[in-house]
Amino acid sequence: MDRLLEVKQAEVTIDFELRTKCRTRINMKNLMHTMPVAFKVQSTSPKMFSVRPPNGCIPPLGDFSLEVVLVPQDELPESFPCTRENFFIKSAMAPGGFATERIPAEWFSVRKKHVFLDAKLRVVFSGAFLLRHLVARGEIENVRFVIQRKSHPNKPDDQTGRTALHIAAMSGNVEMVELLLDAGAIVDVISKTGQTPLLEAVYMGHLDIVLSLLERGASPEARNSIGWTSIHLAALRNYVDIVRLLIERGALLEAPDREGRTALHSAVTAGHFDCVKVLLEAGADPDLRSVDGRTALYRAAAKGDSRLVELLLEWGAHKNVKAVDGKSPYDIAAEKGHAAVLSALRRGNGLMTAARRGNLEMVRRHLGRGAEVSDGDQYGWTALHCAAFNGHGEVVDELLAYGADVDCRDVEGHTPLHCAVEAGNKEVVQLLIGRGADVEAKSVRGTTPLNIAVLMKNAALLRFLLNSANGAFIQIVGASDGCTVPVEANSPRLIRWERQGRRNSLVCV
16 A cells, blocks of 8 residues: 555645735545544645645545645746645554544654655646736746636736736737637626727737637627727727728728717828728718717818828818817818818819819719719819819719719809810810810800810811811900901811911911
8 A cells, every 4th residue: 555545636726816815725535444544734835835734634534625825925936837836745544543633743753654645746826817927928838737727717807807818819929819719718808998809909900819809709899998999999000901801890980989989080080091091992981070070071181181181082071061169171270270281172072083083983972972063162163174174084974974064164264175175185075065065165264165275286176176166256365456267167177376477366277
């Protein structure tokens, strides 16, 4: 026989907490059928641990449980989770009928021949506190070790409310996150500030962890204490790839925080152009107002960010929406002296910007959202003027289909045809005339599209316009005598504008 007692565990596992008495138990069984067995427990660090009781007597085949107490520690152990500390459990047969709990020390004297060393138990520290600490240090094998010893992954830190999964999500260790989730970590557990592990991962910019958490069921709509969702944080931090991923996974673009601010508001406030563009492309409404009535355009104007102002206008932001303070984006830009923003706001609306750039899809988007096709800028130019001048025939056709006036005029009386002729855009000129544009329309100064073609010395356009004039008289603008010249319809001759002496004239060649 090599032992008298069966010790039920192979190690002494203690859930460690700083400045706290930490307790565990050692369970034993007397293997003798007829004899009581005395035991004695010794520690390699008696100042660190106490045992209650340190010795005793167990009846035949009886069970016994003793308590091990770790005195409060102000610092982490020198080594953990495995330590250099051990407990030794010795046993000896007690005389028949012996039942006292106080065991004479000489029973376990080294001189005794029948003293057994029943167990040598190493001390192992585990628990949620050490689990969080090991996760923060990235010690994945030790994390696996303490999890196997039933360290609870969902027990939070008393001060922050963060669990081990929060810490792993912040650290960027995907393997650690997966290990904790497999161990039963709650994917949407909330800290004291309302942060979920997903929110923590988004804030830190860990795309792979964001993906992992989403695939394990994390909600992109979980909110922190100020009402921010994951997409708010990603937009605020300019994590474009995370914004795209969240959108793909169904994140609500226009979820408001407690102040009514959306992710678009956050991105604009932070000045993140690329993020703003991604949100707009995904369908974010540029005209949504926060509690204070401010739109994304108002915020961009207040910041003096003309590039963002132009982008928002291009995507249909309305520049006349006023905040609770009664100010429009133009008002706040003027108040702060943002000249570039004022210039961008004066240039027109998003429909005009899209028309100017020839972005047919965007033009259709604006028209579909109810943009007024006849709205103009400070100079009276409409979207049709912009498209005609820049040679965007498809956009011209779309605007006319939506009811744009083919002969609408700017403050100088110029029509889209004037603009197309000046820019030399023959296809657009043909399109406008085919839709009924007035070839003889005069500006405030009396200039016609024909006059402009002559001044631009564009023979091809002039020929086309002459063939469309049907025998009209052309006013020679700028001639000293203001004379007129008859033009024959379908004339094969070209017309050249020349200065002869002190007079201007049209000369047939």
